[in-house]
Amino acid sequence: MASMKNYSSIGSGRWLTMRSGMRDFGFQMPQPKVVPWVPKTSTREPGMASRETSPIMRGQMEGWKLRYLRVTVGTRGAWRETWWLNSEEWKGEGARMKLHRLLAEGCVTVLGTVFKEGTVLDRVLESTFEANPKWGKRDRAFVAETVFEVVRWRRALAFIADNPQPAALCAAQWQRMGIEIPDWWSWEGCKVEDMTARETALADQPRAVRESIPDWLDVRGENELGAQWDLELSALNRRAPIFLRVNRLLGSVEETGKWLESEGILTRRVEHAPDALEVTLGRIGKPLIATGRFEIQDAGSQRIAPLLGVEPGMRVLDLCAGAGGKTLQLAALMENRGEIIALDVAGRKLVELERRAQRARVSIIRKELWGPNTLRSLTAWADRVLIDAPCSGLGTLRRQPDLKWRLTAAALEKARRTQKAMLEQYPELMRAGGAFVYATCSILIEDLVGREPHWQIGESLTVSPAATTSDGFYAARLAKK
Known part of the structure; x- marks a missing residue:
């Protein structure tokens, strides 16, 4: 596993859950930013893809829009962190946030490396953060949030921006984040004021564009899975929960669950995986991992x-x-x-x-x-x-x-x-x-x-x-x- 660097957000307040790739941890956010977690559904509405599976592209979900920040460091298996915020609070945060040129250019550099050279995103982010030690936690969170979502929704953002280049993709992503784009940021494609209309028109585009996947892969998926491909593709755009595998050599699932609860970690059992616990609340830090009482495993x-x-x-x-x-x-x-x-x-x-x-x-x-x-x-x-x-x-x-x-x-x-x-x-x-x-x-x-x-x-x-x-x-x- 890569070196465990914690780039979690500073602040105090209620514990939330950080959703991740290989790692999932809880963290603390200032109380004004804390909101309930929105349960995931796969319900579709007119003009929308799956509510939960497309948080960046889709509109309101009963007054909510799933938003998040992600910090990723290290190679495969590195920590990834996510903040879930009320859309209005996120919009307000974005409106107050000043877009700094170095961070914006850093996003484009990372994306260029990933798209042109085919380098693993985790590794590019890690090297970028190491090369910029003066970037604070919010800076790293902003860069990681931007590049992960541009990578995930590359084709949809290219349609919204009417341009596939990283600078335009970033502009479309920042517009979705509610961040005011300064005059010094330039790109070819549609203007910011036109992006909202193009986002609405995204619902009429082919599935491969809406769900941001290469055409050849979309065709192959449909050929092999038929109608099930729609469901699987939407599911693959969801955030991944954190699962633990209890080490039965050192304790039962029940004992480990109670011990984790005493450490401030709430979990629940997982159907069809008898040794699994899903973390629902709390932070799994290095001291807990070092006990050997569990492994983080899907x-x-x-x-x-x-x-x-x-x-x-x-x-x-x-x-x-x-x-x-x-x-x-x-x-x-x-x-x-x-x-x-x-x-x-x-x-x-x-x-x-x-x-x-x-x-x-x-x-x-x-x-x-x-x-x-x-x-x-x-x-x-x-x-x-x-x-x-x-x-x-x-x-x-x-x-x-x-x-x-x-x-x-x-x-x-x-x-x-x-x-x-x-x-x-x-x-x-x-x-x-x-x-x-x-x-x-x-x-x-x-x-x-x-x-x-x-x-x-x-x-x-x-x-x-x-x-x-x-x-x-x-x-x-x-x-x-």
């Missing part, structure tokens, strides 16, 4: 490891283990008895796994850097094999909105070929009677598993962002034929 992700049906004493092979979220969950399900080999091509991720394992009091994981001869010694070694296969990652778009602009049809095809090769090559890793779980964090799933001669499909799982509040996943338990 609820959908938590549903994959149980498909393996592991038992204490088993040998388990976790291919593409990454930083070990599912690896640690498997160790807990095995009561820290047996052996798990975690493989990955990225050594830095395995280093992070080691740190997390020590924190979680897990001692049965052996880490291996994936090399050309790694698997030869593991023939018929495993009782269970988990592979979190390389994929498009479309199920995580809520947390990584820039991914949809980096993704290509060629990349999807390459991922499909990799998945097919894995399914063909790994039967020999398991003992007789062993089981294999194949999982991806994508919602576009071709029937690769069903066409493989080596495997018999058992239990399968599809986690839909539209039907849940979690990311999108597919997983299937396979057995040797």
Whole structure:
């Protein structure tokens, strides 16, 4: 995990919830700015997309408009913070806010790097903040708010501004934020006073423009999912909640929930994920994380490891283990008895796994850097094999909105070929009677598993962002034929 830098807002008052990508934390806002959280719905009104899923583009929602500021630092897994404000208060805040040239130009620079070079947004923001140490917390919040929403709603903002260039996109976004755009900010496209009318006309544009997604991806999504694509696409534009996975080695879900409540953290149980807690109020800071009593892990992700049906004493092979979220969950399900080999091509991720394992009091994981001869010694070694296969990652778009602009049809095809090769090559890793779980964090799933001669499909799982509040996943338990 990236270094944990806290760029949370200063102030005092009532605790709210910070919504995030990989991390979700509570924070304090001055009391005049505190408003109730607006429950999420998918209800549609004439001329509007989903009320909750398109907070930037759409109009009022019974007098409310979902607004937020986000601060993102670090690489993947860095903290992201969100303020939810009443639209009128946000408009007032925007009207009082003076747009500083350096911050405005910083937004354009970040966007240019993301769009032209295809760099991961989190990393660009981190380097930008490090290069500008004099920027205060509000400055960083403003820059992050602007660029994340421009990236998320790139095509819709381009329509509103009548220009796809970053300067015009920023102008459209700031207009939506209620910030007065100074005379020194120039762009080609429509004038500010014309943007409101174009925003209204956005409802008549094609879905790919309204929901800001590449045309080819919109076509592919509709071809594979049909009418369900509308629902999934809207869901992928929602804010992602924060979920915890309770480390059952150090306490039950009930005990951990009560302990968190004593620390000022309110949670609730999650359907279909028995070890999951959703944070509804409070702040999860580093001291709490350091206890090892929980991990921050999406609820959908938590549903994959149980498909393996592991038992204490088993040998388990976790291919593409990454930083070990599912690896640690498997160790807990095995009561820290047996052996798990975690493989990955990225050594830095395995280093992070080691740190997390020590924190979680897990001692049965052996880490291996994936090399050309790694698997030869593991023939018929495993009782269970988990592979979190390389994929498009479309199920995580809520947390990584820039991914949809980096993704290509060629990349999807390459991922499909990799998945097919894995399914063909790994039967020999398991003992007789062993089981294999194949999982991806994508919602576009071709029937690769069903066409493989080596495997018999058992239990399968599809986690839909539209039907849940979690990311999108597919997983299937396979057995040797």
